Amino acid sequence: MRLALTQSDWLQPLRGLARGDLSAFPWRPVLFPMLGILAFLLFWAQTAPMINTSLGQFPGPAQVYEQVGNLWAEHRAEQARAEEFYQRMAEMNERRMAADPDYVPRERSYSGRTTFIDQIFTSLKTVMMGFAIASLIAIPLGIVIGLSGGLYQAANPIIQVLKPISPLAWLPLVTLVVSAVYVSDNPMFSRSFLVSVFTVTLCSLWPTLINTAVGVGNTSKDLVNVSSVLRLNWFTHVRRIVLPGAVPMIFTGLRLSLSIGWMVLIAAEMLAQNPGLGKFVWDEFQNGSSQSLSRIMVAVLVIGMIGFVLDRIMLALQRLVSWDKSAVLR
């Protein structure tokens, strides 16, 4: 519903414009962002040719745009090849079965090149999983810590020390622990996936944990008194009194966590050579062709846009669960 609303908000002035009604057009919210983007593109286009690297000139907007097309075309080509592969396999199995009814059809999966688009989805899946695990730990733990002054004081020094640790420091530990602990003949997840996921979890745990604890701890004293006069049980107290008031803080934490998780993931993928956008960037860097810089720029921009979209999704989610629909969220 919110989406529909924003759409009609956007369309309204355009309809006015179509009728030739220029004054109705809200220039500021449309024009200023456009001007900003335009200024950025101009600046980029002007300065890029002045920077010479060992891989040639730094790419401008035009070269980068060209690579967007290339990367998409590569992905389509790879998809077509995969389809062809599966079709051939199906045909072959059919032929063999026709010749020999006892033949057990062989299923192999296509192992082609991972394209840029594949890497995007890998990274998205990884960050979602890591963030989900972090939230499932951080929110309940934050509630428990926030409800008890003593627990908060006990946990605070540990949290404060663990919080600023870089993902690059966690990575070797996580890698070794996952390799040692996660031994399975038929693994559901690949090890590299889990290493990335847990690294994201470890780094994106803290903002949600701290903000939840603080939000819960800030529950109005009067409401806590009301709750104890009524003798609400722990669960009702949390659900009806504590959580609704803590929602804004929890979401502030969740949004921080998700953006940190996304940043951490790219770094972890680069360092550990785990599948994802980070690996794509690293591979292009190692590859060192004349197109590499442009392709890295595409990845960089996509990383930024995905981060932005993820944050907007969280914001929409916050609007959905927040009781105070009039609160200005940004």
Added chain:
Amino acid sequence: MNYLHIDHVSMEFPTPKGPFKALDNVDLRIGKGEFVSLIGHSGCGKSTVLNIVAGLLQATRGGISLDGKEVDSPGPDRGVVFQNHSLAPWLTAYQNVELAVRQVFKGRKTRAEMREWIRHNLALVHMEHAMNKRPDELSGGMKQRVGIARALSIEPKVLLLDEPFGALDALTRAHLQDSLMEIHADLGNTVIMITHDVDEAVLLSDRIVMMTNGPAATVGQVLEIDLERPRDRVALADSSHYNHYRQEVLRFLYEKQRKVEDFPQQQQRRQAGGMVGETRRRTVGAG
């Protein structure tokens, strides 16, 4: 006269500078259906007394017994109305009362009975028309009405009101006082109300308990208000009895227990050595 017994209660708060004795030997017996006001200067310990009765604070010495039983933790037999409405801002007026009713009457009332009961209590405080509004859509007086409805809805043995109308304008306050008198006449609740408003105390109470200034505050004087009910504020304005009671309370507050405080400004000046002679000024704190 022994329904609620505040039994020789003393209260010490631990502070960084050592224990602070807020209450010393407060002893008070209240009868069933009695309306008692606690009056005293700001900071003397009225809220502390009320919170001990509510079970939200534990007395260092002495205790509370209600209807023959010792009470030392909060419970729905003592409904509390705080000065700042203390409604959950994410619940409507109805839902705020519902939260209390569901908790207290679960298993004893059916869903339909509960709905009826919530409406009934909102009607008592004249808030039926706005029951689906959230606190931020209600005026201060309306919020306080809902708070009272919530406290009434759990049918407490004692209703504890901590300056319930302190934050309201005079006109709204008068309306709410009338509502409270009506409710008290209908339901015969036992009430302890903290106030710093002398007229409010005289108009509403059967007894006014006047507290001495802290630290180590205690009951200074108890005044029986022997005015016929129902009481009418306009008629009483001319009553000599009424005015006599008023004067008694005023005399206690402003002569016997007048509050002497330094003005910070004058303190500074004195420190600077600029002023000689009388630098003290009487201030009467309220609220």
